[in-house]
Amino acid sequence: MPRRRAPRPWYRTRAYRLTRTAVLAFSLVMGCIWWSEDDGRPAGPVAAPAVELGDAKASPGPPAAAAPEPRRTPAPVRTPVSPPVKPSPPPPRPPSPPPPPRSSQPAQPPQPARPPRATRPPQPPSAPQPPRRPQQPQSLSRSKPTSLRIPYLRLEAPIVGLGLDRRHQLTTPPADKPRLAGWYEGGPSPGEAGTSVVVGHLDTRTGPAVFAGLSTLKPGRLVEALRADGRTAVYTVDAVRMYEKAHFPTQEVYGARKRPELRLITCGGVYDRRSGYKSNVVVFAHLTKTVEPSRHA
Numbered sequence: 001m002p003r004r005r006a007p008r009p010w011y012r013t014r015a016y017r018l019t020r021t022a023v024l025a026f027s028l029v030m031g032c033i034w035w036s037e038d039d040g041r042p043a044g045p046v047a048a049p050a051v052e053l054g055d056a057k058a059s060p061g062p063p064a065a066a067a068p069e070p071r072r073t074p075a076p077v078r079t080p081v082s083p084p085v086k087p088s089p090p091p092p093r094p095p096s097p098p099p100p101p102r103s104s105q106p107a108q109p110p111q112p113a114r115p116p117r118a119t120r121p122p123q124p125p126s127a128p129q130p131p132r133r134p135q136q137p138q139s140l141s142r143s144k145p146t147s148l149r150i151p152y153l154r155l156e157a158p159i160v161g162l163g164l165d166r167r168h169q170l171t172t173p174p175a176d177k178p179r180l181a182g183w184y185e186g187g188p189s190p191g192e193a194g195t196s197v198v199v200g201h202l203d204t205r206t207g208p209a210v211f212a213g214l215s216t217l218k219p220g221r222l223v224e225a226l227r228a229d230g231r232t233a234v235y236t237v238d239a240v241r242m243y244e245k246a247h248f249p250t251q252e253v254y255g256a257r258k259r260p261e262l263r264l265i266t267c268g269g270v271y272d273r274r275s276g277y278k279s280n281v282v283v284f285a286h287l288t289k290t291v292e293p294s295r296h297a
Contacts, residue, residue, distance in 0.1 A: 137290045139260050140191030143227040148181050148198060152221045153213045159198065159225075161185040172199060178209035188260070190225035191233035191287065195254060195261050198225075202267040202277070211266035215240060215281045223262060223285055230293030235262045235285035242268050244279050253282055260287035 149156045162171050162182035173180040181200040188194035201209035223235040243249060253263055262285040269279025 136259060137287055139193040139287070140189075140227075140231060140233065140290060141229075142189045142192055143229040143231070145183050145190045145198075145225050145227055147226045149224040149226065150217070150221070151224070152217065155210070155213070157181045157200070157210045159183050162199065170197070170199060173201065173210075175201070175204060178204045178206070181210050187254075190227060190235075190262060191231065191260055191290065193258060193260055195257050195263060196225075197254065197263045197265065199265045202281075211264065211281075214264060214266050214283060215242070215268060217283055223264065223283075224291075225262070232291040233260070233262075233287055234289035234291060236288040238284045238286060240281065240283050242279050242281050244269065245277075248280060261285065262287070 144161070145159045147156060147158050157179055159181050160173060160183070162173070162184050163186065165171055170184055171182070173182040178201050181198055183189075184197040184199075188196045190196045190198075200211035200214075202211055202214075203209050217237050217240050219237050219239060221237045223237065225233045225235070227233065243253075253265070262283075264283035264285070266281050267277035267279070268281035269277055271277050
């Protein structure tokens with residue numbers, strides 16, 4: 001006798017397979033339609049899902065099969081599949097204000113703007129002022145000079161008074177006393193306003209005399225005349241010149257001056273045995289300082 005085949009289990013029947021394939025195809029189609037035609041409306045209430053769909057592009061697996069019951073042919077279970085809820089993005093947060101700068105000093109309120117200062121019109125450049133002349137010392141009263149001193153020549157000589165001879169020419173100190181200097185008593189004394197004249201020999205038969213180095217003086221050197229009242233008239237040399245005796249400028253040398261001036265005169269130039277020296281050396285100086293007598297003196 002032919003052997004009877006055993007009945008197939010329900011999960012291996014053709015009806016179950018077709019039903020399962022139809023359910024999966026329907027789920028995939030509905031999911032793709034929802035994904036592509038989403039209009040952004042909020043989803044309604046969602047029932048408790050029986051199946052979680054992961055990535056939309058991944059195919060969901062088959063549902064878990066229930067335990068078989070003997071001798072029953074179960075109908076296929078249709079699990080309602082709801083589309084996944086797309087979470088709405090959170091509202092944007094307002095930007096936080098930047099933190100205040102850290103500083104050890106407290107913030108100061110803004111200062112009000114200052115009005116612009118009125119500009120002064122440009123002034124024309126002032127004319128250059130001439131240099132101030134040094135103040136001249138006051139002239140002294142008349143007092144007889146006692147000695148003459150020239151620090152540059154290391155000269156210090158006593159002074160004697162002189163006058164004019166019969167031809168109205170100025171005399172000279174005694175020839176036997178070559179270290180003496182002579183002051184013309186008819187003119188102003190050293191320190192007085194006017195031209196004070198002091199003369200001396202250049203040399204003698206025995207050697208150099210008191211004014212041997214007079215021609216070597218330079219402008220700016222000092223000449224000091226000590227007076228009988230204890231004061232000292234200090235002169236500054238202006239020039240040293242040489243004139244021939246035949247063309248001696250009397251007015252330039254002996255002329256009157258408003259300020260105190262000094263003339264030192266000696267011989268110079270070419271020497272002749274019969275007539276002596278042909279020229280005169282003249283030192284021009286003016287008063288620049290007056291020294292008062294010291295207490296000890």
